[in-house]
Amino acid sequence: xxxxxxxxxxxxxxxxxxxxxxxxxxxxxxxxxxxxxxxxxxxxxxxxxxxxxxxxxxxxxxxxxxxxxxxxxxxxxxxxxxxxxxxxxxxxxxxxxxxxxxxxxxxxxxxxxxxxxxxxxxxxxxxxxxxxxxxxxxxxxxxxxxxxxxxxxxxxxxxxxxxxxxxxxxxxxxxxxxxxxxxxxxxxxxxxxxxxxxxxxxxxxxxxxxxxxxxxxxxxxxxxxxxxxxxxxxxxxxxxxxxxxxxxxxxxxxxxxxxxxxxxxxxxxxxxxxxxxxxxxxxxxxxxxxxxxxxxxxxxxxxxxxxxxxxxxxxxxxxxxx
Numbered sequence: 001x002x003x004x005x006x007x008x009x010x011x012x013x014x015x016x017x018x019x020x021x022x023x024x025x026x027x028x029x030x031x032x033x034x035x036x037x038x039x040x041x042x043x044x045x046x047x048x049x050x051x052x053x054x055x056x057x058x059x060x061x062x063x064x065x066x067x068x069x070x071x072x073x074x075x076x077x078x079x080x081x082x083x084x085x086x087x088x089x090x091x092x093x094x095x096x097x098x099x100x101x102x103x104x105x106x107x108x109x110x111x112x113x114x115x116x117x118x119x120x121x122x123x124x125x126x127x128x129x130x131x132x133x134x135x136x137x138x139x140x141x142x143x144x145x146x147x148x149x150x151x152x153x154x155x156x157x158x159x160x161x162x163x164x165x166x167x168x169x170x171x172x173x174x175x176x177x178x179x180x181x182x183x184x185x186x187x188x189x190x191x192x193x194x195x196x197x198x199x200x201x202x203x204x205x206x207x208x209x210x211x212x213x214x215x216x217x218x219x220x221x222x223x224x225x226x227x228x229x230x231x232x233x234x235x236x237x238x239x240x241x242x243x244x245x246x247x248x249x250x251x252x253x254x255x256x257x258x259x260x261x262x263x264x265x266x267x268x269x270x271x272x273x274x275x276x277x278x279x280x281x282x283x284x285x286x287x288x289x290x291x292x293x294x295x296x297x298x299x300x301x302x303x304x305x306x307x308x309x310x311x312x313x314x315x316x317x318x319x320x321x322x
Contacts, residue, residue, distance in 0.1 A: 008101075009080050009112040011035050035112045037099030040073070040179070044095070044186045059193050060203050060278070063210060064286030066187035067293045069109060070180045073098065074296065075319050076111040081172055082312035089125055091118045092137040093175040095182060130154075130168055139231050140224040141175040143167070143302045144258035150231075151248030162304040163254075170302045173309065177300025181268060184297075185217045202278035206287070209267075209274035216267035220260045227253065261303045268298045292319065 011032035018028045077098065084090065090097075092115060102109040118136040120129065131154045135146055142150075145167035149157045157164050166174075193211055233239045248254070272294035279288035296318045299309040309315055 006080060006083060008035060008110065009076055010084070011114060011116075030116070032116075035099060035114065036103070037101035037110070037112055040095040040098045040100050040111075040183065043100045043102065044183065048186060048190050059188070059191055059210070060206050060284045060287070062191055063184075063188045063206070063275075064284050064290050066184050067290035068286055069187060070183050070297075071289060071293045071319060072108050073100070073111045073183065074176065074180050074293070075316060077113055077176055078312045078315040078319070080113050081176070082316070085122060085172070085312060088116075088119045088122050090116065090172050091120060091175075092141075093172050093179065094138045094141050095179050096138070098179060126168060137171070137175065138228070140221075140228045141178050142257070143170065143174045144254045144261065144304055145302075146171070147227075147248060147254035147257050151245050151253060160304070166302050166304045169310075170308065173300045173315075174302040177297050177302075180293075180297045181217065181264065181301065182221075184294075185214065189214060200281075200283060202274075202281040202283045206271070206274045206278050206283070209271040213267040213271045216263050220264050223256070223260055258303050261301060265298045265301055265303065268294050268301075272298070 011034065014031040014033060016028065016030045018026050021027050077093070081090070081093075090113065093113065097113060097115040099112040099114055100109045101112070120133055125133075135142075135150050137146075139146070139150075143163075143166055145157060145160070145163035148160065148163055149167060157167060188210070193207055193214070230239070230244060234241045234244045272291045275287040275294065276291035278284070279291060296309070296315060299307070299318070300315065302308050309318065
């Protein structure tokens with residue numbers, strides 16, 4: 001009864017089969033039901049196709065509207081993951097695999113999750129199967145632990161207790177948290193940040209924090225996209241994977257990612273604090289909820305540190321969801 005709404009948020013498995021195609025290779029075929037919606041990736045591109053100018057106050061209002069949308073996305077998918085995490089980890093929760101159904105203007109968008117091709121059994125994963133599974137998913141959404149595993153292997157990861165715990169238990173939290181920050185950025189950045197004398201001091205503070213967040217996100221995105229392209233080249237056979245792994249070790253790429261993610265968390269925390277103060281001062285409606293969402297996203301994005309949310313039920317509770 002708790003999860004009755006999931007039938008519209010995740011596909012159901014109808015049938016499956018597998019066939020061995022090599023000494024250590026199998027091909028699996030899954031038949032699943034279709035759930036409504038289009039990818040969040042494609043939806044954002046449509047939303048951002050006609051940028052509009054606005055004054056500073058409108059930018060603050062757009063931030064609040066964007067955070068309302070992302071609150072729906074995170075709360076819907078937190079319910080999905082609360083159910084799924086009892087028996088599987090998805091490992092690829094990015095905006096290409098998150099669907100949005102926004103076909104009814106009078107109703108808020110509904111969000112779902114697809115593409116379970118990289119999912120793993122949760123219990124066996126926790127008991128050590130993570131060492132046998134290849135690293136997977138869109139590497140722009142990898143935490144630092146995944147980059148350490150990719151470059152240096154399981155033995156190196158096991159020596160880093162904080163990052164080991166992150167990789168064993170936080171991949172889905174991290175990827176959804178990053179996806180949420182991405183959507184906040186892209187929906188709000190449809191309009192340039194511009195302020196005038198009509199904007200109040202609290203609005204100015206929000207806009208200043210928003211500008212810092214935009215810059216920090218764009219630096220992270222530029223760095224992550226570079227490595228995503230490099231990894232894709234390697235898996236296409238255009239670059240030697242062992243040489244790429246050696247480069248990851250030589251350049252300390254996992255620690256650089258960790259630094260970028262810490263910077264991103266700080267920028268989002270600053271924006272959350274500015275929204276909270278503006279809400280207390282009676283600025284644009286929705287900023288209190290925006291502050292709450294940003295705090296939740298910060299708690300989901302992982303840097304291997306201890307101050308991260310540990311359960312999907314807690315995510316929903318922190319969003320003030322029943």
